[in-house]
Amino acid sequence: MPYFDAASSAPLHPVARQALLASLDDGWADPARLYREGRRARMLLDAAREAAAEAVGCRPDELVFSSSGTRAVHSGIAGTLSGRRRVGRHLVASAVEHSSVLHSAAAHEAAGGSFSEVAVDRTGAVGTAAFADALREDTALACLQSANHEVGTEQPVAEIAGICAAAGVPLLVDAAQSLTWGPVPAGWSLLAASAHKWGGPAGVGLLAVRKGVRFAPQGPADERESGRAAGFENLPAIVAAAASLRAVRAESAAESVRLRALVDRIRTRVPQLVGDVEVVGDPVRRLPHLVTFSCLYVDGETVLHELDRVGFSVSSGSSCTSSTLMPSHVLKAMGVLSEGNVRVSLPMGTTEADVDRFLEVLPGVVTGVRERLGAPVAAAPSPTTAASLVVDALGRRCPIPVIELAKVIGEVPVGGTVTVLADDEAARLDIPAWCEMREHEYAGEEPADLGSAYLVRRLH
Amino acid sequence: MPYFDAASSAPLHPVARQALLASLDDGWADPARLYREGRRARMLLDAAREAAAEAVGCRPDELVFSSSGTRAVHSGIAGTLSGRRRVGRHLVASAVEHSSVLHSAAAHEAAGGSFSEVAVDRTGAVGTAAFADALREDTALACLQSANHEVGTEQPVAEIAGICAAAGVPLLVDAAQSLTWGPVPAGWSLLAASAHKWGGPAGVGLLAVRKGVRFAPQGPADERESGRAAGFENLPAIVAAAASLRAVRAESAAESVRLRALVDRIRTRVPQLVGDVEVVGDPVRRLPHLVTFSCLYVDGETVLHELDRVGFSVSSGSSCTSSTLMPSHVLKAMGVLSEGNVRVSLPMGTTEADVDRFLEVLPGVVTGVRERLGAPVAAAPSPTTAASLVVDALGRRCPIPVIELAKVIGEVPVGGTVTVLADDEAARLDIPAWCEMREHEYAGEEPADLGSAYLVRRLH
Numbered sequence: 001m002p003y004f005d006a007a008s009s010a011p012l013h014p015v016a017r018q019a020l021l022a023s024l025d026d027g028w029a030d031p032a033r034l035y036r037e038g039r040r041a042r043m044l045l046d047a048a049r050e051a052a053a054e055a056v057g058c059r060p061d062e063l064v065f066s067s068s069g070t071r072a073v074h075s076g077i078a079g080t081l082s083g084r085r086r087v088g089r090h091l092v093a094s095a096v097e098h099s100s101v102l103h104s105a106a107a108h109e110a111a112g113g114s115f116s117e118v119a120v121d122r123t124g125a126v127g128t129a130a131f132a133d134a135l136r137e138d139t140a141l142a143c144l145q146s147a148n149h150e151v152g153t154e155q156p157v158a159e160i161a162g163i164c165a166a167a168g169v170p171l172l173v174d175a176a177q178s179l180t181w182g183p184v185p186a187g188w189s190l191l192a193a194s195a196h197k198w199g200g201p202a203g204v205g206l207l208a209v210r211k212g213v214r215f216a217p218q219g220p221a222d223e224r225e226s227g228r229a230a231g232f233e234n235l236p237a238i239v240a241a242a243a244s245l246r247a248v249r250a251e252s253a254a255e256s257v258r259l260r261a262l263v264d265r266i267r268t269r270v271p272q273l274v275g276d277v278e279v280v281g282d283p284v285r286r287l288p289h290l291v292t293f294s295c296l297y298v299d300g301e302t303v304l305h306e307l308d309r310v311g312f313s314v315s316s317g318s319s320c321t322s323s324t325l326m327p328s329h330v331l332k333a334m335g336v337l338s339e340g341n342v343r344v345s346l347p348m349g350t351t352e353a354d355v356d357r358f359l360e361v362l363p364g365v366v367t368g369v370r371e372r373l374g375a376p377v378a379a380a381p382s383p384t385t386a387a388s389l390v391v392d393a394l395g396r397r398c399p400i401p402v403i404e405l406a407k408v409i410g411e412v413p414v415g416g417t418v419t420v421l422a423d424d425e426a427a428r429l430d431i432p433a434w435c436e437m438r439e440h441e442y443a444g445e446e447p448a449d450l451g452s453a454y455l456v457r458r459l460h
Numbered sequence: 461m462p463y464f465d466a467a468s469s470a471p472l473h474p475v476a477r478q479a480l481l482a483s484l485d486d487g488w489a490d491p492a493r494l495y496r497e498g499r500r501a502r503m504l505l506d507a508a509r510e511a512a513a514e515a516v517g518c519r520p521d522e523l524v525f526s527s528s529g530t531r532a533v534h535s536g537i538a539g540t541l542s543g544r545r546r547v548g549r550h551l552v553a554s555a556v557e558h559s560s561v562l563h564s565a566a567a568h569e570a571a572g573g574s575f576s577e578v579a580v581d582r583t584g585a586v587g588t589a590a591f592a593d594a595l596r597e598d599t600a601l602a603c604l605q606s607a608n609h610e611v612g613t614e615q616p617v618a619e620i621a622g623i624c625a626a627a628g629v630p631l632l633v634d635a636a637q638s639l640t641w642g643p644v645p646a647g648w649s650l651l652a653a654s655a656h657k658w659g660g661p662a663g664v665g666l667l668a669v670r671k672g673v674r675f676a677p678q679g680p681a682d683e684r685e686s687g688r689a690a691g692f693e694n695l696p697a698i699v700a701a702a703a704s705l706r707a708v709r710a711e712s713a714a715e716s717v718r719l720r721a722l723v724d725r726i727r728t729r730v731p732q733l734v735g736d737v738e739v740v741g742d743p744v745r746r747l748p749h750l751v752t753f754s755c756l757y758v759d760g761e762t763v764l765h766e767l768d769r770v771g772f773s774v775s776s777g778s779s780c781t782s783s784t785l786m787p788s789h790v791l792k793a794m795g796v797l798s799e800g801n802v803r804v805s806l807p808m809g810t811t812e813a814d815v816d817r818f819l820e821v822l823p824g825v826v827t828g829v830r831e832r833l834g835a836p837v838a839a840a841p842s843p844t845t846a847a848s849l850v851v852d853a854l855g856r857r858c859p860i861p862v863i864e865l866a867k868v869i870g871e872v873p874v875g876g877t878v879t880v881l882a883d884d885e886a887a888r889l890d891i892p893a894w895c896e897m898r899e900h901e902y903a904g905e906e907p908a909d910l911g912s913a914y915l916v917r918r919l920h
Contacts, residue, residue: 003495005497029463033468035463036768068690107680202697232528236662
C-alpha cells in the first residue's frame with residue numbers, strides 16, 4: 001500500500017526506531033541533573049546536538065531542539081523580531097512559505113509590526129529582484145523556505161542570502177522540506193526544520209541561530225535549550241531525530257537520483273495519460289521526490305478518496321480538502337489551477353513498481369470522477385447565436401463553476417463572452433487558470449449579487 | 461542503583477514503552493489527513509484523548525496535548541489572561557508554584573499586567589484566607605498547584621476552587637506532581653500536567669480547559685489541538701502517555717500506601733540518624749512518595765555528589781545546586797532551612813531494601829561532609845567576656861556562614877549577640893532558619909559593606 005505523502009510526514013526510519021528504543025532506557029532522566037541518570041541523559045543530548053549541527057552545518061551551540069518545526073519557526077521569527085526591534089519592525093517573507101511562517105507574520109502584524117509578502121512566479125520561485133526590493137531600512141528579518149512544501153520548487157537561497165547579507169538583514173531559512181537531501185547553501189542566519197519530515201520521530205524540531213544574530217527569546221523564561229525552546233527535553237526522540245538525519249543523509253545522494261527519475265516519469269506521463277492536467281512547480285530546480293499536478297473538472301477530495309481506496313495516499317491543495325474551503329495559498333500565489341490538485345511526495349525506498357501502478361490507476365480514477373461530475377467531453381458543442389452567455393454557478397463548489405464554463409464556451413462565437421457567476425473561492429483562481437490552459441482570454445472579475453462575475457472571452 | 465528523583469522525571473512505565481513501540485508503526489502519519497495512515501493516526505489520537513480525559517475527569521473536547529507540562533502551563537495562563545482581558549489583567553498564584561507558572565507571571569508583569577503572589581505557611585501550604593484576599597475585581601486568573609513539587613505538601617485545592625468560583629475567577633491547577641495518584645478534586649477551570657512525571661514519555665503535556673472558560677490562544681495561529689498547542693502532534697508519545705496514565709492509576713492506590721509508609725520511615729529516621737536536620741513539608745497532607753529535609757552544616761551539592769557516588773540519585777533545593785546560586789524559591793517562601801537540602805521522591809516499585817540502604821548510607825555521607833567543612837561539634841565552647849562578636853563570612857558560600865555562626869554562638873554570654881557578615885543569598889534564609897531550629901533569637905538584617913549583617917541573640 002504505497003504512501004506517497006512524505007512531505008506531510010515520512011514513515012519512521014529504521015535507524016530512528018533503533019535509536020529511540022535504545023535511548024528510552026538511558027534518556028528518560030532530566031539532563032539538567034547531576035546524578036548518573038542525568039549525566040547520561042546530558043551526554044545523549046550533547047551527542048545528538050553535535051550530530052544535528054554537523055548535518056545542518058553549524059556549531060553545536062548554535063542549535064537547539066524544539067518540540068516541532070512549527071515551534072522552531074515561531075521561536076526563530078519571534079526571537080529575531082524582538083532582538084532586532086531597535087532596527088525596526090518590518091518582516092519579509094515569500095508568499096509561498098509554510099503556514100507557520102505566514103501565521104507568525106500575521107501575529108506580528110496584529111501586534112503592530114509590518115509585513116511584506118514577496119510574490120512568486122508561476123513555478124513558485126521567488127524573484128531575487130522582488131525580494132531585494134522588499135528589504136527596507138527597518139527590516140528586522142527576512143524568511144525564505146529552502147524549497148516549497150507543496151510544489152517542490154527550490155528557492156534561490158544562496159542568492160537571497162547574499163542580498164540579505166548586503167542589506168544587513170538576517171535570513172531565516174525554513175529547511176523543513178529539504179534537510180533530508182543535504183545542507184542548506186551557506187549564508188543563512190537562522191534555520192528551522194522538523195524531524196518527522198526526514199524520517200525522525202514527531203515531537204522534534206530544530207532551530208539554529210548563527211552567533212551574532214541578535215536574538216531575544218519570547219514567552220515566559222525557561223532555562224532549557226539556551227532559553228529558546230521551553231519545556232523538558234524530549235530526549236529519546238531527539239536522539240532518534242539526530243541519528244536518523246545522519247542515516248538519511250548517507251542514503252540521500254543515491255535516493256535523490258532514483259526518486260528524481262521516478263518523479264520525472266510522473267511529470268511526463270500524467271499529462272499524457274490523464275489529459276487536461278497542469279503539472280506545476282519548477283521541472284528542474286525542485287525537490288527530488290515531489291511533484292504536484294492539477295486535473296481539470298474533478299474535485300481534489302474525491303480524487304484523494306478514490307486514490308486512497310485503491311491504495312495510494314497523497315495530499316491536495318484543492319479548496320475542498322482544506323478546512324477553510326480555500327485553495328492552497330501556494331497555488332494561489334503561483335496563479336495556477338487548484339482544482340483536482342494532487343501532490344505526490346515519494347518516501348525514500350519507493351519502488352518503480354509503485355510509481356507504475358500509480359500511473360496505471362490514476363487515469364481511471366480521474367475519468368470516473370469526471371464522468372460523475374458531467375465534465376465536458378471532446379465533442380464540439382453547437383454554437384448559439386448569442387454573443388454572450390451567463391452561467392449561474394452560485395452556491396456550487398469547485399470544480400463545478402469551471403465545468404459549467406467549459407461546457408458552454410463553445411456555444412458563443414469566437415470573440416463572444418461567457419460570464420460565470422460564482423461564490424466559491426476556488427473559482428477566483430481556477431477560472432483564470434483554465435483560460436490560460438485553454439488559451440481563452442480571462443477578462444476580469446466584477447462583484448455580483450451574492451458572489452463574483454468572472455468574464456471569459458472565447459479566442460478560438 | 462536506586463533512583464530517588466521521580467518528581468523530576470519518572471522512568472518510563474513498561475506500558476508506556478509498549479504503547480510507544482506499537483504506535484511507532486501506526487502513528488507516524490498526519491492525523492489531519494484523510495487517507496488510511498492519517499485516519500489510523502486520528503483514531504489513535506482520539507482514543508488517547510478519551511483515555512487521558514477520563515483519567516483527568518473532563519470531556520475529551522476539553523483536553524489538548526501539548527509538548528510539555530511547561531508548555532501546557534504557559535498556554536493555559538496566556539490563553540486565559542487574554543480571553544479574560546476585559547475583566548482585568550490581574551493574576552494570582554501561590555509563592556511556591558512551579559517555575560513555569562512564576563515565569564509566566566513574570567512575563568505577564570513585564571507586559572504590563574499585575575501579579576499577586578500568595579504566601580504559604582512553614583509547611584508550604586497556601587492559606588485559604590490569604591488566597592481569598594488576593595482575588596480582586598480585575599483578577600483574570602488564579603493558579604494553584606495540586607501539590608508542591610519540592611516538599612510534597614498538598615494544597616487545599618477544593619477549598620480554593622470554591623473561593624475562586626464564588627469570586628467568578630477561573631482556577632488553573634498545575635497537577636504535574638499529583639496526577640499519578642488520582643484526579644484533582646473537582647472545581648478547577650484549567651488543569652495542566654506532564655507525562656514524564658507519571659512514567660509516560662517526555663514530549664507530552666496536557667492542558668484541559670473547561671467549557672465556558674473564556675480562552676484565546678496566544679502566539680501564531682495553528683490548527684492543531686484546537687489551536688491550543690502548535691505543531692505536529694507527537695502521536696506515539698501521546699498514545700504512550702495516555703496508556704501509561706491509565707496503567708499507573710491502576711497501581712497507584714496500593715503503591716501510594718506502600719510508598720507513604722516508606723516516606724514516613726525516612727521522615728522519622730533521618731532526624732534520629734543524622735541530627736541537626738529539618739524535615740520540611742506537611743507530614744500528613746502530602747504526596748505519598750516525596751520527602752524533603754535539610755541538613756545543617758553541609759552543602760547540598762556535595763551531599764548530592766556523595767549520594768550519587770554510593771548509588772542514590774536525589775535532588776536538592778540548596779543554592780549551590782542551582783545555576784543562579786539562589787536557594788529554591790519554595791524553601792524561601794516557606795522560610796525553612798535550605799542548606800544541605802535533599803529531596804527524595806520514590807518512583808513506583810521502590811523497595812523497602814532500597815530505602816533502608818539509603819538510611820544506612822546517609823548518616824556517613826552527611827558526617828563526612830560536616831567533618832570536611834569543620835562543622836561545630838557538640839563540645840561546649842568556652843565563653844568569652846565579649847557581649848557581642850562579629851563573624852566575617854563575606855565571600856563564603858552556604859553552609860559556611862551558618863557554620864561560623866554556630867561555632868561562636870557559645871562564646872557570647874546568654875543575651876549576647878553574634879553579627880554575621882555575609883553576601884551569600886542562602887544566608888538570608890538559613891541564618892533565621894538556624895535560629896528557629898536552635899531556639900536563638902534572629903534579630904534582623906541590616907545592609908553592610910559588600911553584603912548584609914545578620915544579627916543573632918543567644919537565648920540559652
